[in-house]
Amino acid sequence: MTLRTRADQVALAYPAAQQRPRVGFFTDTSICIGCKACEVACKEWNDVPEQLTRFTGHSYDNTGALGADAWRHVAFIEQRVAPTVEGARDGTRWLMSSDVCKHCTTAACLDVCPTGSLFRTEFGTVVVQQDICNGCGYCVPACPFGVIDRREEDGRAWKCTLCYDRLKADQTPACAQACPTQSIQFGALDELRERAAARVADLHASGETSAQLYGADPGDGVDGAGAFFLLLDEPEVYGLPSDPVAATKRAGAAWRAALGAGAALAAAVIASLIGRDG
Amino acid sequence: MPASVDGYHGRPILKRPVWTWEVPAYFFTGGLAGAASMLAAAADLSGRAVLATSARRVAAVAALTAPPLLVSDLGRPARFANMLRVAKPSSPMSVGSWTLAGYAPAAIACAGLGELHRAPRVCRTAGLVAAATGPVMATYTAVLVSTTAIPVWQAARRELPYLFAASAAAAGAASTVLVAPPGAAGPARRLAVAGAVGELATTWLMRRRLGTLTESYDTPPSSTLEHTSTICTVLGAAVLAIAGRSRARVPAAALLVAGSACKRFAVLAAGRDSAGRPGQLRNLA
Numbered sequence: 001m002t003l004r005t006r007a008d009q010v011a012l013a014y015p016a017a018q019q020r021p022r023v024g025f026f027t028d029t030s031i032c033i034g035c036k037a038c039e040v041a042c043k044e045w046n047d048v049p050e051q052l053t054r055f056t057g058h059s060y061d062n063t064g065a066l067g068a069d070a071w072r073h074v075a076f077i078e079q080r081v082a083p084t085v086e087g088a089r090d091g092t093r094w095l096m097s098s099d100v101c102k103h104c105t106t107a108a109c110l111d112v113c114p115t116g117s118l119f120r121t122e123f124g125t126v127v128v129q130q131d132i133c134n135g136c137g138y139c140v141p142a143c144p145f146g147v148i149d150r151r152e153e154d155g156r157a158w159k160c161t162l163c164y165d166r167l168k169a170d171q172t173p174a175c176a177q178a179c180p181t182q183s184i185q186f187g188a189l190d191e192l193r194e195r196a197a198a199r200v201a202d203l204h205a206s207g208e209t210s211a212q213l214y215g216a217d218p219g220d221g222v223d224g225a226g227a228f229f230l231l232l233d234e235p236e237v238y239g240l241p242s243d244p245v246a247a248t249k250r251a252g253a254a255w256r257a258a259l260g261a262g263a264a265l266a267a268a269v270i271a272s273l274i275g276r277d278g
Numbered sequence: 279m280p281a282s283v284d285g286y287h288g289r290p291i292l293k294r295p296v297w298t299w300e301v302p303a304y305f306f307t308g309g310l311a312g313a314a315s316m317l318a319a320a321a322d323l324s325g326r327a328v329l330a331t332s333a334r335r336v337a338a339v340a341a342l343t344a345p346p347l348l349v350s351d352l353g354r355p356a357r358f359a360n361m362l363r364v365a366k367p368s369s370p371m372s373v374g375s376w377t378l379a380g381y382a383p384a385a386i387a388c389a390g391l392g393e394l395h396r397a398p399r400v401c402r403t404a405g406l407v408a409a410a411t412g413p414v415m416a417t418y419t420a421v422l423v424s425t426t427a428i429p430v431w432q433a434a435r436r437e438l439p440y441l442f443a444a445s446a447a448a449a450g451a452a453s454t455v456l457v458a459p460p461g462a463a464g465p466a467r468r469l470a471v472a473g474a475v476g477e478l479a480t481t482w483l484m485r486r487r488l489g490t491l492t493e494s495y496d497t498p499p500s501s502t503l504e505h506t507s508t509i510c511t512v513l514g515a516a517v518l519a520i521a522g523r524s525r526a527r528v529p530a531a532a533l534l535v536a537g538s539a540c541k542r543f544a545v546l547a548a549g550r551d552s553a554g555r556p557g558q559l560r561n562l563a
Contacts, residue, residue, distance in 0.1 A: 134357035143427060248425055253435050261442070262417050269320050
């Protein structure tokens with residue numbers, strides 16, 4: 001039996017000497033300049049294969065989405081707004097955001113992984129062990145954010161590791177290290193959450209009332225994300241689900257139905273004995 | 279600022295399941311096997327030896343087919359044994375892998391010993407093990423697909439297990455009708471018809487639950503598979519119910535088996551469609 005895998009219960013799984021405070025990302029998209037240094041740094045450090053896609057025509061985004069070969073994905077939205085809106089120029093406002101694996105507190109990918117390849121590290125992050133993954137693909141439709149995917153020729157599932165190797169060496173993840181504006185901030189999660197709350201309050205005070213945190217609430221459907229965001233519009237505008245839920249939290253109803261269905265099947269089998277043999 | 283009507287450049291949010299035909303083929307085969315084993319045990323315990331033998335043969339053939347389907351679908355098939363590396367109740371696939379690991383050898387051993395007329399007590403025990411794990415074999419795959427973020431699957435988590443169980447009953451019993459002499463196939467016939475009716479009824483219930491999400495079942499290729507399944511199941515059940523003791527039982531039972539298979543493929547196709555519709559995420563409860 002595997003031990004509990006919620007990020008906030010990771011202490012149960014590791015001996016005292018190995019325990020670390022939970023870390024994560026606060027991505028403040030209000031200061032993202034869309035330079036994609038994060039995408040490049042991540043690919044360089046993690047040797048993520050190139051993913052030369054067709055010209056998408058989706059603003060400056062030719063990466064498209066997170067996937068097995070894209071662990072940071074910068075989204076670009078050009079919004080038509082009234083020229084009086086803060087930051088708008090010629091009636092267009094830019095929204096830019098570097099998306100990443102959320103390293104959920106309750107991670108559906110981890111919960112459904114049958115081999116135990118996906119595991120919770122001592123830092124509270126979610127990592128795929130590439131020597132164990134057998135490419136069953138269950139994690140792929142399980143993720144409510146559409147993050148993880150299976151690499152075609154390789155056969156295994158790949159996603160952001162929050163630079164587990166760098167964390168073990170007391171270094172900052174590659175993307176956060178490279179970000180020139182500190183849009184991507186790395187650190188202890190509770191400290192990041194405090195900082196984010198203060199930043200949102202500042203933005204509201206200066207008139208940017210649509211500023212909102214995404215993934216910072218420990219009461220949300222994944223019990224809070226290890227990588228959360230400050231957005232300047234609704235999540236759906238950025239391609240994020242508005243109400244993500246770890247599917248395993250709803251599995252109880254499915255299992256109960258399976259119990260009922262199994263019992264009904266057994267009853268039907270027994271009932272079928274009634275009547276002619278031939 | 280108002281949200282864009284088409285989300286982020288109209289792109290899907292979720293990732294499409296990477297599963298290919300082997301997976302719905304396994305849903306079909308594994309469910310068929312589980313139901314057949316249950317029928318076999320009921321027949322055995324009630325002294326219906328001929329029926330028991332037929333049902334055991336069906337279960338064994340299915341039990342031999344199922345694991346290779348799963349292994350070949352893996353991205354790294356050589357690592358199939360990692361499925362038994364841990365036991366993880368939170369993962370329906372882990373529960374299923376362990377169940378299959380217990381079920382398949384039992385079903386195969388039971389049929390094998392039966393054919394060889396050896397060790398009747400071991401044979402019966404193996405048969406009972408197969409029958410006891412049969413309900414899990416017939417339903418856990420429904421829990422598996424429901425425990426994903428795919429709206430059309432997750433929203434139907436209370437109905438899919440019943441649909442899969444009914445479909446398994448129809449396929450397992452109909453397969454037994456194909457194999458068993460008509461003079462012994464009465465219970466299999468009745469179970470097949472009951473399974474067929476159940477399959478149709480649970481589909482209706484599921485569609486009611488899904489509401490607007492039924493669009494994924496009403497889009498090709500799922501719609502084609504659904505219609506084929508319905509026609510096969512209705513026709514097969516009707517003929518089997520009316521003329522089940524005659525030679526017509528063969529095409530009728532074959533239709534039921536085909537209907538069950540199409541149903542599983544329809545469910546997978548609907549899930550693939552659902553993953554590509556970000557608008558469905560707003561209607562999820």
